[in-house]
Amino acid sequence: MEEILYRELRDLDIDGVTRMWRESLDGWPPGFFGGSGITAETVRREERSSNKLFTILALFGDRVVGYCLVSPYGGEPDASYVNLVNVVPDMHGRGIGKALLLDAVARSSELGLYRIDLHTWPANMKAVPLYKKTGFFWVPDTSVYMQNYMPFLLGMNEFRDFLEGEDWYSCLRRELTEEQDRQRTDSGRDVFTYWFRMGDREFLAEFDRSGRILSRLEYPGLRACIEVDDGRDYFVGRQYTVEISGHGFDTAGVEVEYSHSIRCSGIRDGRLNMEPLAVRVEKSPYEIADRLRVELPDGLPALGLGVCGSEEVRLASPPFLYLAPGSSEVSFELRKLSGRTSVILSWSVEGRSGQHELDLSADTYQSFTLQLPELCRGVHLMTLRLGESSHSETVVLIVGSHTGPPETVDTRGSALVLGGDMVLSFNRKGGRTSVWVPGAGGKPERLGSFFICAGPPVSWNSDLPRQTYELELGEGQVTGSASWPSRPGMTHFVNVRLDREGFIETCSRVHNGSTEPRTAMFSADSGWAECFEPRTDLLPMPDGLMAEQRVYNQVPDWAEDLTSSTSGLAAPWTGVTGGCGSAMNYFPGWTELEHDMPGTGQETIPQGGSLVSPPFMILFSKGGVKHLLARAGNLGWKTGGWDRRIPFFRHDLEPVMGSGAEFTLGHPLHGGRTGSLEIDGERKAGGEVRTGHGLSAKLEGKGRVRVGLSLAGRSMEYPVFLVQKNSSVDRAGEPPGELLLTNDRVRAVIDPRACGQVHSLEMDGTEYLFSSHPVPSEFCWEKPWFGGIVPRVSGTRGHPYPLQDSVPLVEEYTREHAGLSERGWRMSWRIDRRHYGSLSLTWTVSLFPSVPLLRTLLELDATAGAFHPGELDFRGFLAPGGSRDGALLTCDSFPALVQGRDHAGAWTDMGKWARVARGNAFVEGYSLGEGVFFCEDYGRHGCHLSVIGTHDRPRRMEMLWLFGSVREDDDLARIVRAHR
Numbered sequence: 015m016e017e018i019l020y021r022e023l024r025d026l027d028i029d030g031v032t033r034m035w036r037e038s039l040d041g042w043p044p045g046f047f048g049g050s051g052i053t054a055e056t057v058r059r060e061e062r063s064s065n066k067l068f069t070i071l072a073l074f075g076d077r078v079v080g081y082c083l084v085s086p087y088g089g090e091p092d093a094s095y096v097n098l099v100n101v102v103p104d105m106h107g108r109g110i111g112k113a114l115l116l117d118a119v120a121r122s123s124e125l126g127l128y129r130i131d132l133h134t135w136p137a138n139m140k141a142v143p144l145y146k147k148t149g150f151f152w153v154p155d156t157s158v159y160m161q162n163y164m165p166f167l168l169g170m171n172e173f174r175d176f177l178e179g180e181d182w183y184s185c186l187r188r189e190l191t192e193e194q195d196r197q198r199t200d201s202g203r204d205v206f207t208y209w210f211r212m213g214d215r216e217f218l219a220e221f222d223r224s225g226r227i228l229s230r231l232e233y234p235g236l237r238a239c240i241e242v243d244d245g246r247d248y249f250v251g252r253q254y255t256v257e258i259s260g261h262g263f264d265t266a267g268v269e270v271e272y273s274h275s276i277r278c279s280g281i282r283d284g285r286l287n288m289e290p291l292a293v294r295v296e297k298s299p300y301e302i303a304d305r306l307r308v309e310l311p312d313g314l315p316a317l318g319l320g321v322c323g324s325e326e327v328r329l330a331s332p333p334f335l336y337l338a339p340g341s342s343e344v345s346f347e348l349r350k351l352s353g354r355t356s357v358i359l360s361w362s363v364e365g366r367s368g369q370h371e372l373d374l375s376a377d378t379y380q381s382f383t384l385q386l387p388e389l390c391r392g393v394h395l396m397t398l399r400l401g402e403s404s405h406s407e408t409v410v411l412i413v414g415s416h417t418g419p420p421e422t423v424d425t426r427g428s429a430l431v432l433g434g435d436m437v438l439s440f441n442r443k444g445g446r447t448s449v450w451v452p453g454a455g456g457k458p459e460r461l462g463s464f465f466i467c468a469g470p471p472v473s474w475n476s477d478l479p480r481q482t483y484e485l486e487l488g489e490g491q492v493t494g495s496a497s498w499p500s501r502p503g504m505t506h507f508v509n510v511r512l513d514r515e516g517f518i519e520t521c522s523r524v525h526n527g528s529t530e531p532r533t534a535m536f537s538a539d540s541g542w543a544e545c546f547e548p549r550t551d552l553l554p555m556p557d558g559l560m561a562e563q564r565v566y567n568q569v570p571d572w573a574e575d576l577t578s579s580t581s582g583l584a585a586p587w588t589g590v591t592g593g594c595g596s597a598m599n600y601f602p603g604w605t606e607l608e609h610d611m612p613g614t615g616q617e618t619i620p621q622g623g624s625l626v627s628p629p630f631m632i633l634f635s636k637g638g639v640k641h642l643l644a645r646a647g648n649l650g651w652k653t654g655g656w657d658r659r660i661p662f663f664r665h666d667l668e669p670v671m672g673s674g675a676e677f678t679l680g681h682p683l684h685g686g687r688t689g690s691l692e693i694d695g696e697r698k699a700g701g702e703v704r705t706g707h708g709l710s711a712k713l714e715g716k717g718r719v720r721v722g723l724s725l726a727g728r729s730m731e732y733p734v735f736l737v738q739k740n741s742s743v744d745r746a747g748e749p750p751g752e753l754l755l756t757n758d759r760v761r762a763v764i765d766p767r768a769c770g771q772v773h774s775l776e777m778d779g780t781e782y783l784f785s786s787h788p789v790p791s792e793f794c795w796e797k798p799w800f801g802g803i804v805p806r807v808s809g810t811r812g813h814p815y816p817l818q819d820s821v822p823l824v825e826e827y828t829r830e831h832a833g834l835s836e837r838g839w840r841m842s843w844r845i846d847r848r849h850y851g852s853l854s855l856t857w858t859v860s861l862f863p864s865v866p867l868l869r870t871l872l873e874l875d876a877t878a879g880a881f882h883p884g885e886l887d888f889r890g891f892l893a894p895g896g897s898r899d900g901a902l903l904t905c906d907s908f909p910a911l912v913q914g915r916d917h918a919g920a921w922t923d924m925g926k927w928a929r930v931a932r933g934n935a936f937v938e939g940y941s942l943g944e945g946v947f948f949c950e951d952y953g954r955h956g957c958h959l960s961v962i963g964t965h966d967r968p969r970r971m972e973m974l975w976l977f978g979s980v981r982e983d984d985d986l987a988r989i990v991r992a993h994r
């Protein structure tokens with residue numbers, strides 16, 4: 015049988031790796047690779063973005079059957095990380111996975127690294143014994159995070175001498191369970207222990223979990239150990255005894271090193287006293303703790319402990335609170351880590367101070383309330399201290415809302431920028447900034463967070479988000495700086511500013527203080543909080559704004575759906591809208607796109623030079639998309655053609671189509687999805703759908719059909735009404751006289767000289783409009799009144815422009831779409847008046863063949879580019895079945911409501927559709943374009959449906975009118991509504 019070959023990845027292997035992943039999808043959790051297919055570009059992007067150390071392939075002949083990608087481990091320059099390891103399912107059981115991992119361990123050791131780590135998912139327990147056999151330990155209380163110290167051991171001469179050329183894998187002794195590796199010393203210290211046996215010889219290496227460092231070593235002729243009297247927790251202000259013991263080395267030659275967060279006495283007889291100190295920024299349990307390190311003589315490896323001092327009681331609430339004016343009390347939240355039953359709280363604010371003994375006998379997390387003197391409106395600084403050994407806390411009390419220009423305040427863990435209702439919290443740990451606003455009861459509510467990372471790598475395994483930043487406060491802005499451990503000599507800077515206009519601006523800088531030129535790049539990152547859920551993603555695509563509710567790992571599939579360049583967007587921004595409002599990331603000047611976040615290419619920084627990122631701006635709005643984009647426009651931001659919305663499901667189905675018409679299914683994103691088309695339950699087409707490649711099928715028949723669309727695992731069904739190919743609309747009349755439109759059921763009469771009024775529409779011989787023609791009259795409070803379906807343009811004084819005094823240019827209008835020939839008339843006016851503006855106005859009325867469906871379209875633009883404010887609308891005065899009496903109104907905004915029209919004055923926004931019905935007769939209106947779809951009810955006099963907008967910019971207001979009297983018309987109404 016052909017042997018498996020193991021070697022590093024080459025460029026020519028990319029297609030083979032792509033095929034391997036496609037063959038392996040069933041072995042990974044659903045959604046792990048997103049909603050679209052894996053491409054060669056996916057593989058290249060993963061290889062490029064990881065800043066990899068190496069990639070190992072397993073080849074069976076020319077076929078790639080195994081893969082292991084290893085990169086640096088962010089925040090720990092002496093560790094590597096297994097990004098991905100995979101074996102194709104049909105080759106499982108041949109030892110390929112073991113060989114790949116052992117190779118990764120060996121290569122990491124050759125690079126001088128101390129450790130190699132990996133993650134797997136909780137349902138992949140079958141792989142845990144293999145990982146353990148190759149040296150990995152499952153860190154308790156994690157979602158299968160595993161650490162492996164074999165690279166360090168393989169680099170030890172003493173260990174290699176012990177092995178005498180034998181394979182370490184075969185002499186490792188441990189239980190290969192699918193359980194977490196909980197190991198503790200007698201003192202309560204968490205450790206991982208390796209035990210090797212060869213004949214009657216043994217080698218033992220114990221690693222302190224908190225410090226991620228060797229703490230005990232035993233082999234023939236040597237025993238060395240460091241231990242503490244109580245290793246369960248290290249509390250600030252308490253003293254602990256550390257002992258170094260063993261044989262085979264001179265204890266007098268031991269040297270001790272320790273971090274600034276630890277106070278130690280001198281070592282005597284192998285013992286020393288240690289006291290953890292309070293620090294401004296505590297380390298998390300996921301970081302390497304500060305180390306107490308013991309250097310052994312004679313070149314032996316160092317031993318050590320991780321000592322992360324914890325304060326027994328800490329403030330758990332954010333370092334700022336919103337208070338209502340007149341408040342005389344403030345509530346805080348505490349976290350208790352020890353068995354302590356009380357603590358002395360000291361506080362001061364505005365020159366007043368006090369002390370209270372707090373009862374801590376309750377739960378780990380608890381709240382307490384302080385009575386304070388009444389504080390005036392504005393910002394007040396409060397100082398808190400919980401016990402003598404703790405670090406002081408600064409809490410900002412915002413009474414009312416912040417007024418004036420943005421200001422900055424320094425607190426223990428972060429610097430705050432205050433402006434209006436917004437607070438930016440620039441965190442010392444990691445350099446990430448959170449955005450907060452007042453929530454329920456004044457409790458701060460987080461909107462999201464952001465950070466600009468430098469790289470490579472700029473992905474999740476960068477070490478910069480794990481650094482502690484030095485902060486410098488300025489006027490309305492904060493600048494943070496941190497050294498870059500994985501890039502010695504380089505410094506990372508992040509600046510965050512809150513503009514007076516209410517938007518956030520951040521940028522990053524890298525300074526090269528090394529002795530040679532270096533390269534760097536930038537990647538921005540922002541995340542939105544759960545208050546935006548259910549969230550809709552906003553993407554300015556070249557042919558319109560895609561606004562689609564997020565389906566995680568499917569729509570969008572960030573790995574595949576967008577181009578790798580910002581030029582693939584219509585404008586440099588992405589955004590969200592949801593429960594708490596809308597938000598936008600605006601990134602002019604950025605060139606790359608990684609998922610939905612902008613980046614830059616790598617550039618060389620000369621020695622002593624700096625590289626600065628483009629600006630990254632964030633704008634929040636309490637309103638919807640329209641309000642967000644209007645605010646962005648007022649700031650001068652380029653937002654693209656957002657007037658046109660495009661969905662993820664892109665199809666050209668219409669409520670009414672001609673028999674023989676073809677329809678297509680596609681989507682505007684780049685990632686491929688599986689799709690299919692059905693007509694009345696019969697599959698007509700299927701395959702991959704992506705940008706530029708859709709599915710199509712032909713509609714045949716007459717009357718109602720059901721069209722099923724399936725894409726990315728989601729299915730939708732649309733009803734469509736089919737009319738025969740030979741159906742037509744007849745046009746008659748000689749402009750500027752009356753114009754006629756007729757089909758099998760409808761006769762519409764239009765008078766261009768009366769404002770383009772549709773003054774009569776008969777269906778099956780019955781009138782459905784009420785109007786005044788040929789002479790206008792008065793109606794309720796309106797004079798002159800034309801009625802029917804009629805356009806109107808008003809100026810600043812609210813008086814309609816007298817279109818009836820102008821004869822429009824009249825042209826025949828034909829629209830070929832969906833296998834239909836829709837025909838009608840187009841009328842155009844030119845207006846140039848002081849109170850109305852210099853405008854061109856176009857009014858189009860057209861009729862569908864065979865069905866009682868009329869379209870009206872009102873378009874307005876400025877003839878010389880300048881708009882004068884005013885109002886624009888068109889209205890339809892309705893008499894379904896020939897009468898106005900006893901009609902009922904219902905609409906999309908109130909679908910369960912049937913409004914009885916007993917008196918005048920009822921009016922509302924209709925939503926997307928509205929219906930005025932009298933018995934079996936009805937008129938339904940469907941708003942298709944801009945403007946507010948409105949109804950005004952005049953009681954027994956009748957009512958009208960209208961679309962209303964302002965002419966402060968180009969406008970396109972469109973509406974379909976459906977007239978009905980029989981059951982088939984009701985079916986058609988349900989079909990049209992289904993498409994709205």
